[in-house]
Amino acid sequence: MVKKKIFKKLTLALVGATLLSTIAVGCSNANSTSTDSDKKVTLKIALWGDDEYKYMSETNKIADAYKKEHPNVTLEIEKIAPKEYDNTMKIRSSAGQLPDVFPVRQANLSLYADIMVPLNELKATENNLYAKETMIKGNVIGLPEAVFNEFVFYNKNIFQEYNLEIPKTWDEFIKVCQTIKDGKKYTPLALGLKDSWVNYPLNEYMPMLEAGDGQYYNKMASKDDPFTKGEPFYNAYTKIQKLYDAKVSGDDPLGYGWDQQRAMFVAGKAGMLAAGSWYKSDYITNGGKEENLGVFLLPTRNTTSDPFYTTAMTEFFWGVPKTSKNQKEAKEFLEWFFGDYYTQLATTTNIKPTMKGVSYNDEFFAQAFEDVDAEPVTIFYDDNYNKVMNAMKFDVKGIGQQMVAGKNSLDSIMKDLNAQWKKARGN
Amino acid sequence: MFKKNDLKMQKNFVLVTFLFIPTILISLFMIYPLINLVVISFTSWDGLSPTKTFVGLTNFKKIIFDSPEVWVSLKNNGVYFVGHLIFIPIELFIAFLLDKRVRFSKMFKTITFLPYIINTVAVACMFMFLFSSQDGVLNSMLQFFHMDKIGWLSDSEIVNYSLTGVSLWKFSGIHIILFLAAFQSLPTDMIEASIIDGASTFKQFYHIVLPNIKPVIEIVLFLNIRGALQIFDIPYVMTGGGPNHASETFTVQTINTAFQYQNFGLACAMAIVLMIIIIIFSIIQKKLFNLKG
Incomplete structure (x- = not known):
């Protein structure tokens, strides 16, 4: 009997100890926010940008620089792969394990509205050119670090070969593409639409350029039929359809993706490539010759007397979670x-x-702004638009693929979109 | 008496210690997420906000009555299912041949199984280059024979068949190996007796081999249903569900609903619907398979 009791107790103790240790491990706070009696603080920072991380961890170590002025604060930086960043942050948010400071992608800003601390009162907010333009629910929840313009990168040799000039209107742009196509040597515009995102300078941004309003999508969220003929969205897509119909991106642009698109451009097999300013470093990294690379702003206007709008996309919204x-x-x-x-x-x-x-003197991109009186429109998607977009699974890039496939007319695509949009707004 | 109790206690002790950790692991990584999945499926949670609003059966109603794209994606899953189903007799036959009926069978067995052990993402990348419209191997071959190019991944009518081809290349090996293992576990005396009786190879296969490997065929059929309905990596890597959602499978759609369109509640409901569909299909298949007793 004694043995039985001992075994019973032993079993209970073992079970209890294992359970406690499991709970202890599960609940241990891996977060570095330790506030000791001497007020030593560890701030955990996460980010996705390669260049920023390299600068902060190697070139000019941010932890050391900050320690000099704030000896009690230790900074820990973590780099998360760009593709995994958004999901990682969501998972960490669910687990209550968000870092102390981290950038939010603009596309997700409204999602973080209730998660982040308002930064309205900061001096940095006052000094930020775009913070007030990108408020969510009346609060600045993130301070944008960078602003990107969209460009058309071109191969100078190919332009020289065909005596081409920088186009200033949409028709001139299509004409340039057509001239290269007629030469039958190069693909005029590399556009690997198998990866739908590559058409974002066209299918996502052109409606905003057509409207001359970076918040045009937000305004669409207050309308029942924003895809009707005559509306900026419809007009922009008519222009895009004209470009796709000219078949200037190879005989089957849906059959190749981004990797081949940039390989074609770097190898000099394609005349142009539309992307953000971020692409330049990608071009150099992949072995492109800088002296052969030119750049101009995507001319979406109809005539040279129309305003020349160009997009300005703010990104890396640094914030603090609640x-x-x-x-x-x-x-x-x-x-x-x-x-x-x-x-x-x-x-x-x-x-x-x-x-x-903070001054900005980039001679390379400055050439794109020469001879044009460009008016930047700051892109921003608010909560109302995101709600409608998520409800109807609105995917402009997928629509771009549909337009290239050419199985449905633009009118029927727009008609369907109007119906879906109205329904999504009603829900 | 004392010894009997002692043994019982020891038995209990061993049972508790051996079962405790697996039970905890299963509870943590299976039961708890499953309960969470069910709970979230009744909410409109966006995956981030601290509050989860209860919406009852709205998500399930939306999937069943108001999401034509979900049913289109299930149709795409159907292409994988039918493709693999048609291939099962061929796999059986290949396994039958590889069971010491051809020369260099060991080498062929290795070759057959190799695709299965290659990482799916690597397989998808490899086939992306084969299918590419720009300098892709398959189209180059067609052009060599003065034939028109085919939009392997760009034509919405063809893309699902191309992806099913990749899936067949990758997963047929494991089916063949399973069949082969079943063949090799058969007692040889039955086959030898049939040979003495003058049975042809086909008769041996149909009357002796097939009835004896029925449990393995059932497993392969179940794996086919589960695999076809849950296929994710091949379409996700190769086409991202495109062009314009034409190759989106149910799982790709679920992932996009959760992470691209921030609707975790609906995505969880979709996961539950998928689970139910797999169970229903498995039961139907089992019943059909056992019709003949």
Whole structure:
């Protein structure tokens, strides 16, 4: 009997110990926010940008630079792969394990509205050129780090070979494409539509350029039929359809993707490629010759007397989550980050700055703005638009693929979109 | 008496210690997520906000009555299912041949099984280049024979068949190996007796081999249903569900609903619907398979 009791107790103790250790491990806070009696604080930072991470962890170590001014604060930086970043953050948010400071992608900004601390009162917010334009529910929840313009990169040799000039209107652009196509040597515009996202400068941004309004999609969210003939969306898509119908991206653009698109352009097999300013470093990394690379702004206007709109896309919205136990220190860090350190970061990594007083002298991209009176429109998607978009699974890039496939007329596509949009708004 | 109790206690002790960790693991990684999945499927959670609004059966109603794209994606899954189903007799036959009926059978067995052990993403990347419209191998071959190019991945009418071809290349090996294992577990005396009786190879296969490997065929059929309905990696990597959602499978659609369109509630409901469909199809298939007793 005694043995039985001992075994019973032993079993219970073993079960209890294992259970406790499991709970202890499960509940242990891996977050670094330890506030000891001497107020030592560890701020955890996560980001996805390669260039920023390299600068912050190697070129000008942010942890060391910050420690000099804030000896009690230790910074820990973690880089997450760009493709996994959004999902990783969502998973960490569910687990209450978000880092103390991290950038939010603009596309997800409204999703984070209730998660992030308002940064309205910060000096850095005052000095940020775009923060007030990108408020969610009346609050600045993230400070944009960079602004990107969209360009058409072109091969100078091919343009020289056909005596081509930089196009200033949409028709001129199609004509340039057509001339290269007629030469039967090169693909005029590399567009690997197997990866639908590559058409974003056209299918996503052109309606905003047509409307001359970076928040045009938000306005569409207040209408029942924004795809009707005569509306900016319809007009923009009519122009895009004209380009797709000219078949200037190879005989089957849906059959190749981004990897082949850039390989074609780097190898000099394609005349042009539409992408953001981020593409330049990609071109160099993949062995492209810089002296052969030219750039111009996508001319979407009808005539040279129309305004020349171009997109400005703000990105990397640095913010602090409400779950952070070191919100005060995290805000202080943001004030510091968007000061001198940011000026050095922006200059070294050659990003177009979002802060007042930080100069930007990129000769390469400056050539695109010569001879045109470009008017940038700042892109921003608000909560109302995101709700409609998610409800109807609105996918402009998929529509681009549909337009290239050519199995449905533009009118029927637009008619379907109107019906779906109205229904999504009603839900 | 004391010894009997002692043994019982020891038995209990061993049982508890051996079962405790697996039970905890199953509870943590299967039961708890499953319960969570069911709970979230009744909400309109966006995957991030702290609050989860209860919406009752709205998500399930939306899937069944108001999501034609979901049914289109299931149709795409059907192409994989039928493709693999048609291939099962061929796999059986190949396994039958490889069971010491051809020369160099060991080498062929290895070759057959190789695709299965290659990472699916690598397989998908490899086939992407084969199918590519720009310098793709298959189209280059067609052009060599003065034939028109085919939009393997760009034609919405063809893309699902191309992807099913990749899936067959990748997964047939495991089916063949399963059949082969079943053949090799058969007692040789039955086959020898039939040979003495003058049975042809076909008769041996149909009257002796097939009835004896029925459980394995059932497993392969179940794997086919599960695999076809859950196929994700091949279409996701090769086409991303395109062109314009033409190759979206149910799982690709579920992932996009959750992560691209921020509707975790609906995505969880879709996962439950998929689970139910797999169970229903498996039961129907089992019943049909056993009709003949």
